[in-house]
Amino acid sequence: MTKLVVGGAQMGPIQKADSRELVVARMIALLEQAAAQGVQMLVYPELALTTFFPRWYMTDQAEVDAWFEREMPNPATLPLFRRAGELGVAISFGYAELTPEGRHFNSSILTNRAGEIIGKYRKVHLPGHVEYQPTRGQQHLEKRYFEPGDLGFNVWRNEGVVMGMAICNDRRWPETYRCLGLQGVELVTIGYNTPSVNGHMKSEGREERLYHSELVMTSGAYQNATYVVGVAKAGVEDGYPLMGGSIIVDPNGFVLARAAGEGDEIILAECDFAKCAFGKTTIFNFAEHRRIEHYGRITAQTGAVVDV
Numbered sequence: 512m513t514k515l516v517v518g519g520a521q522m523g524p525i526q527k528a529d530s531r532e533l534v535v536a537r538m539i540a541l542l543e544q545a546a547a548q549g550v551q552m553l554v555y556p557e558l559a560l561t562t563f564f565p566r567w568y569m570t571d572q573a574e575v576d577a578w579f580e581r582e583m584p585n586p587a588t589l590p591l592f593r594r595a596g597e598l599g600v601a602i603s604f605g606y607a608e609l610t611p612e613g614r615h616f617n618s619s620i621l622t623n624r625a626g627e628i629i630g631k632y633r634k635v636h637l638p639g640h641v642e643y644q645p646t647r648g649q650q651h652l653e654k655r656y657f658e659p660g661d662l663g664f665n666v667w668r669n670e671g672v673v674m675g676m677a678i679c680n681d682r683r684w685p686e687t688y689r690c691l692g693l694q695g696v697e698l699v700t701i702g703y704n705t706p707s708v709n710g711h712m713k714s715e716g717r718e719e720r721l722y723h724s725e726l727v728m729t730s731g732a733y734q735n736a737t738y739v740v741g742v743a744k745a746g747v748e749d750g751y752p753l754m755g756g757s758i759i760v761d762p763n764g765f766v767l768a769r770a771a772g773e774g775d776e777i778i779l780a781e782c783d784f785a786k787c788a789f790g791k792t793t794i795f796n797f798a799e800h801r802r803i804e805h806y807g808r809i810t811a812q813t814g815a816v817v818d819v
């Protein structure tokens with residue numbers, strides 16, 4: 512029987528001029544606050560070290576690369592890893608990764624409670640567009656700055672718990688959770704940056720977006736009998752609002768903890784991973800009930816095809 516106190520470190524806005532050192536100091540303050548409340552595993556947002564730079568259109572590759580990390584840990588982030596190890600808190604956070612081969616990914620890492628990296632994920636479902644789109648209220652240029660993740664959806668046993676990672680837009684896709692669910696996942700960590708307003712449709716505001724975010728994470732948790740922790744960057748960043756709404760969801764799809772504000776804030780819940788067994792052995796006993804002979808389209812076809 513494994514229990515862990517899981518926390519979400521929601522982060523308030525990070526402005527363009529904020530240094531990595533400043534942000535890491537905030538992350539350490541959140542870590543210390545969480546550890547003091549008994550948190551053993553702490554999850555931070557997507558691209559936690561910088562402003563959400565894909566909102567900015569850039570043509571100079573050197574300017575783009577300045578937002579990326581060439582190694583992890585690096586001198587700016589090492590104090591976070593060290594402090595996490597000292598406090599015995601496993602962490603997961605997102606960052607922009609530039610590989611030695613010059614490839615760019617929207618990545619996240621997972622550590623054990625000694626502060627050692629044991630897993631890496633590269634975002635698969637990149638939203639947005641490649642070129643500047645003047646009709647949009649705000650740009651979302653992830654497709655310009657990152658290539659789709661090449662590592663797939665993996666799990667790691669960490670502190671006795673089967674853990675997997677996803678990033679932001681991944682949470683809207685049932686395929687994400689099911690790929691992890693098929694590996695017995697018990698905790699899915701999801702960092703995100705979701706603008707409060709839909710860039711295509713200004714009438715879709717924060718309330719609707721929060722609803723969709725909660726809908727997909729609670730259904731992903733329930734349908735795969737797993738805990739899900741979704742952690743936002745929130746507040747007005749570079750003049751653009753991010754919606755926040757961090758939550759921790761149990762394997763029955765119920766929200767155990769929810770962020771109240773739009774600043775730096777810890778949410779937490781004691782997670783009893785034995786509770787994953789019920790759904791995994793009954794209604795979502797995959798071996799018993801899945802019908803893969805009818806699921807071929809899921810991997811054979813990308814877009815919807817209407818031929819009736």
Ligand code: CDV
Nearest residue numbers: 638651679680704705706
């Ligand atoms: N960073 C993201 O992936 N954001 C998307 C927005 C663009 C919809 C999201 O799914 O929240």
